[in-house]
Amino acid sequence: MKIHRLFSVPNLARTLSLASVFTFAGMPQVYAATDIQVWHSLNEHNAGVFEKLVKQFNRDQDDVKVTVKAFDTNNAIESALAESAKSKKTPNLVQLDNNRNPDAIAQRHYIQPLYSLLAKYPIKDAKWFVSPDAGFMRDGKGRMLALPYMVEVPVMFYNVSAFKKAGIVPAQPQRSWPGLQDQLVNLANKATRNCPLVTDEPVSINLENLAAVNNQRYVAVETVAVHSNSKGKKAKVKTKVEPAFIFDSVYVKHLSLMISWVRSELMLKPDQEGVAVKRFANNECAVLMSDSSHLGAFRDKNVLDFGVSGLPYYPEVTSKPGNPFVDGAGFWTTSGHSAAEDKATAQFLAWLSQTKNAATWYQNTGYLPLTQQAFNSTDASYYKNLGDWRNLVAVYANPQVLTSRSFNVSNYPQIRAMFHQQLDRALNGQEPAVPTLSAASAEADHLMQAK
Template sequence: MKFQGLAAGAAAAFTLLSTSSAFAVTEISWWHAMTGANNEVVEQLSKEFNESQGDYKIVPVFKGTYPETLNAGIAAFRAKQPPAIMQVFDVGTGVMMAAEGAVKPVAEILSMGGGTFDKSQYLPGIVAYYSKPDGTMLSFPYNSSSPILYYNKDIFEKAGLDVNNPPKTWPEVWEAARKIKTSGAASCGYTSTWLTWIHLENFASWNDLQYATHENGLADTNVELKFNSPIFVKHFQEIADLAKDGVFRYGGRTSEAKQIFLAGECGIFTESSGGLGDIVKSGMNYGIGQLPYEPDAKGAPQNTTPGGASLWVFGGKSDEEYKGVAEFFKFLSKTDIQARLHQVSGYLPVTLAAYEETKKSGFYDKNPGRETPILQMMGKAPTENSKGVRLVNLPQVRDIQNEEFEKMLAGEQTAQQALDNAVQRGNAAIQQALGN
């Protein structure tokens, strides 16, 4: 702290400095994208940390959707006014990794606070996704998720479907969705958030299919997209046909479809496990099932890949701020905090200890289906096709995919044309981003 224009003597200056230091609290800004029940969790965790000590104050700031938050962070960095912590969704991992010098690795941050990051204590799939090829952990796993199937039990009962047996394969989903529509149990059978994440990226990993070369970008950045093979085309053409018949209803590119499901308009819904909080809060009589798989895929089901987000730390902050960030990350790593975050939100328990504690407490026995997203991700050792997708410009590639899907759903092109266009345009965008 600099004090200018002080004319008082040394004793008075010492008194002033001592008094200021005694009450000085270092504020740490945390930009995030959480809404609804998940925003309440962010506010509560920040409040608990702030009350647990008197040196640092976490100030959570909602910045919009995941893409909006990422764009806000990039703009703030360019203006040299970034937050200390920013929540970045999985798609932005490649973007953040490419911004050398803009961020500080989480391991470095924790060491500044006298701690270490023990990767062995975290779920392996999550650690691998947020690390560099050399194993350096770059960001702090906060709200990791896996896509799962939700269904409205009351609608299932009206349609004559088994309320205790949700569909396990995509053909079973299509059949149940058509029955919901034709029976009049609901105005639509099926809807989904995040078509790019659930129906492309996780469709690839869950069915052990190649999305792109070089382990989907985890082994090398110069990748070629490959998701226009026949099995992908078949899947998306089935969605297009359902949309034409009014059985599938498109809500939007991100999580907009959640409101369609919560309103009781559709009986089946695929969404992040992190969307559970709002579904529970709605009072709906719901059920949970695994993410459906494609029975024609030889390796299915394989494993899903983590979605959600992690916490990145920007460079250019003071050592005192970094010490505060380290303390906050240590707070978030506590077993009881991680277990509670998992249980109230539907996000995965990112530490093994939190998972074991939750299991030991009988939580999964009392809440059927809540272990499903964890088992999906941990069920099998990842293959080259199922470690996740990491592109230098994945948000841009997703925008391209969404543009082509929306034309397909509007009846302007076939699934083959949509995927061919998305691959061609996506590959060109990747090369441009690489400067080739």
């Protein structure tokens, strides 16, 4: 092959070298974006809100690219997370449910507590909304273990049209359990015979927050004796403090009332498969007791005229209702990633915390605000047709009393599942209130001790 002298090998190399200098001298250098992965198990509506925010973040800047992976349930996330940890390919951010023992999650070898990440890459100017003493996703020192992004509270949704049809004025539920019962009878006779009331959260409504809303302790504290025997020495007796579930007469009275409501068809048998929420959204039910995180989806239903109220209480137990426990999930950061990925993760969290983005999340989901700025920037018109929603939210920015602070119990997910089984038996008419609650308390003590 004949090579022209102008493009001989040495000259060609010099030509390419000079070309590269002239080419890049006048052009900005292109850097590859840092990729981070986020896993979540949000419901369909809230997933849409979140993924729209992610797309906006990816458009707003070129340094970080966020990829989202959705799961059906938190259990599915936990299984996938355990497998990814074995291969050291964990996502950068993962949604994990509140297990009432966040320190145990923080101690997993692949988890990086959020306060550790934020020590390197602070989120400036953000004033977190939920009071630290509520204990949500924080350790014993008050340090933030995860971003409290999916914080919800149990509420009473009510169908305004059904209350009007029944002639109830004002068209809203009473806050006392006896008063609500009278209204449900009226609703059953005149408006919603097939579904006066329904819930998909029987443990939250009838056990956990029965205590909190009535300003009672849900988890009692007991002092127990511990005997230690050493060879050749006299046995020593020490004491230690342990949590305990003591379901007193208030619980017995309430569960007996709920059993009677199911028997008389004032309340449908509890459901955890989403049917209760769908029935309320379709105007079939007058009252739904469930998590506030459904609020955004309900607002998108133009045919649904609804309001939001607090859970009922017993006036003979407390003169003023207390605040339910905050619950939900948070975004946990994982360890083992490069410094560039950690910085990119913090950049994404800081963007979610910006007032506009945090307000969009709050206003379109029903989760509590991430920041005080997001709450303050929300116009009064947003709350116009939402009943008492603003007041129910506002109280969580204030210091919480002891009975509304998050409780810390080992193996609580297993305990909660057991409580649900026990309540299901009672509400199906298979067991009276007293033996149901006694069995639940005894089994909870056993599960708390399990390793």
